[in-house]
Amino acid sequence: MSSALTIFYTDDDQDDLELFRDVVKTLGRPIDVVMQSKPEELLRDLENPPPSPQIIFLDLNMPGKNGFEVLKELKNHNHYKNIPIVIFSTSNDDKNVARSHELGANFYLPKLSSYDDFRKSIDFTLQINWNTFNPTLSGFKYQN
Numbered sequence: 001m002s003s004a005l006t007i008f009y010t011d012d013d014q015d016d017l018e019l020f021r022d023v024v025k026t027l028g029r030p031i032d033v034v035m036q037s038k039p040e041e042l043l044r045d046l047e048n049p050p051p052s053p054q055i056i057f058l059d060l061n062m063p064g065k066n067g068f069e070v071l072k073e074l075k076n077h078n079h080y081k082n083i084p085i086v087i088f089s090t091s092n093d094d095k096n097v098a099r100s101h102e103l104g105a106n107f108y109l110p111k112l113s114s115y116d117d118f119r120k121s122i123d124f125t126l127q128i129n130w131n132t133f134n135p136t137l138s139g140f141k142y143q144n
Helices: 014-025 039-047 067-075 094-102 115-126
Strands: 005-010 031-036 055-058 085-089 107-110
Touching: 005 014, 005 039, 014 031, 014 115, 031 039, 039 067, 055 067, 067 085, 067 094, 085 094, 094 107, 107 115
Parallel strands: 005 031, 005 055, 055 085, 085 107
Antiparallel strands: none
């Protein structure tokens, strides 16, 4: 059995998916990234393991079913509700952050434009101990 961390990342932007995968490779840790370009692919992959994710990164702004709808669906599902979900979005809007928190996301990670900042934010997020991390709204969003 693999000791690698398995991440599912769902985003409709192919460039963001590839950048994420490239950044994770630079972290020097055993991490498997399974990418989905549509929420329906995420749900299909969750229902048909292996692999199963230890963390899900989820974009908000996707056509069809958006990230809020997927987040709500996952957090209301007995089998998936305990998987940490990181909202990973270009939106830095306080309303989106608050709504993500209300719907049960575990962390909010803005997509940063600088490669170094982007890498640091991913590294920071992957080092969170999800068993003990339970932030208030003020500690819910990554601050660079």
